[in-house]
Amino acid sequence: MRAQFVLSEIGVGLRRNLTMTIAVVVSVALSLALAGASLLVRDQVNSMKDYWYDKVxxxxxxxxxxxxxxxxxxxxxxxxxxxxxxxxxxxxxxxxxxxxxxxxxxxxxxxxxxxxxxxxxxxxxxxxxxxxxxxxxxxxxxxxxxxxxxxxxxxxxxxxxxQRKILENLFGLLRGLQTAAFVIMVLMLFVALLLIVNTVRVSAFSRRRETGIMRLVGASNFYVQMPFIAEAAFAALLGSALASGLLVGGHFFVQHWLAKKVQFITFIGLSSVVAVIPLLVVVGMGMAAVAAFFTLRKYLKV
The missing domain is CATH 3.30.70.3040 (Alpha-Beta Plaits)
Structure with missing residues (x-):
């Protein structure tokens, strides 16, 4: 399959469903940002336990x-x-x-x-x-x-x-925030999945003429479906990039403002944030690709 064809079809799909694509990008970004925040809060709690429990x-x-x-x-x-x-x-x-x-x-x-x-x-x-x-x-x-x-x-x-009793209240609050972020993340991922499925359905319907012609000339299932899957994965990639930007921005906010206000806490470094980013990209693109694949199997008869 020529890469030029796939890229051109991605561009066509994104232009035709621009509003829905933006909705997918934003929902994926928010859900992945919450997922990353949940993981970082867990790392922060563990880091604080290691630091403070050694001193209590x-x-x-x-x-x-x-x-x-x-x-x-x-x-x-x-x-x-x-x-x-x-x-x-x-x-x-x-x-x-x-x-x-x-x-x-x-x-x-x-x-x-x-x-x-x-x-x-x-x-x-x-x-x-x-x-x-x-x-x-x-x-x-x-x-x-x-x-x-x-x-x-x-x-x-x-x-x-x-002295651990004093710290347990703080750790309990942080664990509560982590749980809340996880619950909201699950809800946002569900919304993102629904948007991806609906976007792929609309995209497949709007290009039914092109896919029909491709089917008549003997194109394989993979050849016909790949542009739609790549389109969904690309939208998720943009969402992952936005989520990563939000986490990095949040890190600098914590380090340059919150850390000065709460000096008794040693916050995790940028390396912890960077370590989470590849996971967000893989999860975001993988989720979108899988959702698109199963949607196409149902709604795009090849």
């Missing part, structure tokens, strides 16, 4: 005098022996416990003061209001329950807190 700590807080009404602290403030015993127990839990750092009440107060210089509570509380603690770094942060069960309820221990 488990904090073992000890009782202070003001906690005497708490059931865990009915015996009063924690003694030095109780604090030392917790340290000894932590040392026995290697290699799960990578390290443990002691923070005194004075250090906790200074940290609170430095982090909240304008907080009105500073005038009402002193170092005695801040509990001393052991900050524990685990080799596997997901095994917080091991530390929880080992130290919760021990003499002098008020609570065992896991």
């Amino acid at each position: 700590e488990v904090s073992i807080y000890f009782c202070i005098k003001a906690d005497h009404n708490s059931p865990q602290c009915a015996a009063g403030a924690a003694t030095d022996d109780q604090v030392a015993q917790v340290k000894a127990d932590l040392d026995k839990m290697a290699p799960l416990v990578q390290s443990s750092t002691y923070e005194s009440s004075q250090e906790a107060y200074k940290h609170f003061k430095d982090s909240n210089p304008d907080n009105p509570l500073l005038a009402a509380v002193g170092p005695d209001a801040m509990p001393q603690s052991w900050r524990v770094k685990l080799s596997d942060p997901t095994k917080f329950d091991v530390i929880q069960s080992a130290f919760a309820g021990k003499p002098g221990v008020k609570s065992v807190d896991d």
